[in-house]
Structures are given as C-alpha cells and as structure tokens.
Amino acid sequence: MRRFLLSLTVTFALVTYAHEALAADPEPPTTYYWHNWTDHNGISHMTRCPFHNYILKTMSKPAGPQWQDRLKEEQAQVISTVQPAHWDGSWHPDPKVQWIIPLKGTWYVTAMDGTRVEMGPGDVSLGEDQMSRKDSKGHIGHFAGNVGDDAVTLMVIQTSETPTVDKPCRFN
Template sequence: MMPAMMPADATASDAAPQGVYWHNWTDSKGVSHLTRCHFHRYILKSMSKPAGPQWQDRLPPGRTTIISTVQPAHWDGTWHPDPTVQWIIPLRGTWFVEAMDGTRVVMGPGDLSLGEDQMSRRDARGHIGHNAGNVGDGPVTLMVIQTDQAPTIDRPCRFQ
C-alpha cells in the first residue's frame, strides 16, 4: 500500500506534496489499465479563513454522489466496468483491483483509486472493465465519490 498524501505533520515551509492515486483507464482498443499517478498542482492556502493554510489540488468541479459501502467478507466483484467516473477510498480492510491488461493492485486505508473504465470492451476471455474483490477474511469499507465527468479514452493520469 502507498500513502495517498504526505505526512500530516508537513508544514507550510515544506515543498508542495505529491498525492498518489491509481487510475483505472481505458485505451482506444477498449482494454483497461491501472497506472500509478500523481497530483501535481498543490497550492498552499486556507480552505476557510481563519483556518491555517493547507496544500490543495482542486479537481474540476461538478456534481457528485457520495456512497459509503461495506463489502462483506470474501466479496467478489467479478469483471465489470465502473458505473461512472468515480473515486474510491478504502477506509477499512484491503481489496484488489485487476485491469484487463493483467495489472493487479492491492489497496487499503490511505490509498486512492480513480475508476474510469466505462469505455472498455469485452475481450476474448469475457473480461470487461476490471475485476475486484476483498483480500483476507474480513469486510472492506469504501468511500465512493461518483462524479458527473465524462469518461475519457487514452488519458492515463488525466489529472496531471
């Protein structure tokens, strides 16, 4: 697992952090891929004065739906595309995502994933989108932030 952000004790005198996320994207042949990406445009400013400044990298605005989900122990998501462009944040437990190209990433609390494989096409093995499931014997709690953004093709790390 890799941390999504710099340590909480970072100060304004430190260099701008780099946030990390996994991007599940689709190429022009309809094959999904997982790429490790970075947020790069951090600006140090207050979120709401008089609160002190914090590093922020704002993504494009839009409508969102926020879902808290608990996948039961041994949950198996099988092969499917994400229903919409969505951010997935594990809060408790460990799960995996496997792209059609065979890349598999295991994620837990502190990791961040952008699911954008809606444009994938079923391959000769019957795979489409991604496979996902729990790792271990316990449930997995996720925060899912679904967006109204249109899915892209051939744009890994689209938020650089």
C-alpha cells in the same frame, strides 16, 4: 482598544503560522492515486498517477493553510459501501467515473491487461473503465474483490465526468 489589540494579536498569529508553514514546507507535496483507464482497443489498465498541482491556502479562515490540489468542481454523489468478507466483484466496468477511497480493510482491482493493485486506507483509485470492451476471454472493465477475511469499507464519490479513452493520469 482592547478588542483592536486582540484582533491584531490573532491576525499576527495567523500570519506567523502561515509563514512558519511555508518555511517548514516550502515545496508542494506529490501524492498518488491509481487510475483504472481504458485504451483505444477497449483494454483497461491500472496506472499510478500523481496529484501535484498543490497550492498552500486555507480552506476556511481562520484555519491555517494546507496544501490543496483542486481537481474539478462539479456535482457528485457520495456513497459509503461495505463489502462483506470474501466479496467478489467479478468482471464489470465502473458504473460512472468515480473516486474510490478504502476506509477499512484491503481490496484489489485487476485490470484487463493483468495488472492487479491492492489498496487499503490511505490509497485512492479513480475508476474510469466505462469504455472497455469484452476481450477474447469475455473480460470487461476490471475484476475486484476483498483481500483477507474481513469486510472492506469504501467511500465512493461518483462524478458527472464523461469517460475518456487513452488518457491515463488525466487529473494531473
């Protein structure tokens, strides 16, 4: 009987917590990522895109519910990289469709259309400029580098996605 009451108490607490979480946050959030994509002319662009298909559920019981936007389930390689101070990425396309998340420091990406975006911890970027073509200046893909005098630590998640053309914000 004691075990039953304890189980009932825990279940009630979890249901109450889930209900309170729903009451406190009834609307799904919208968060953003930067998408480095290529148009049909082979020119890369940076577009701010929303994540907004969130559902509230637990990832692993008995953890409470949290908002989740599951993009796609597939194989991925996770790489931690530290770019030395004053790192210069020159003009290059991303090697694979990859998510890039700054963990420490600030870095920038300049697309072929001239758009430059600086990103630091809390920002997310999707690199998908593999289909870009050299322009009249010899630029291809994007130019990246570090901001300031410190090293930049990034988490890179390379996917098995096939690169697309003319599909900015394709994960929304």
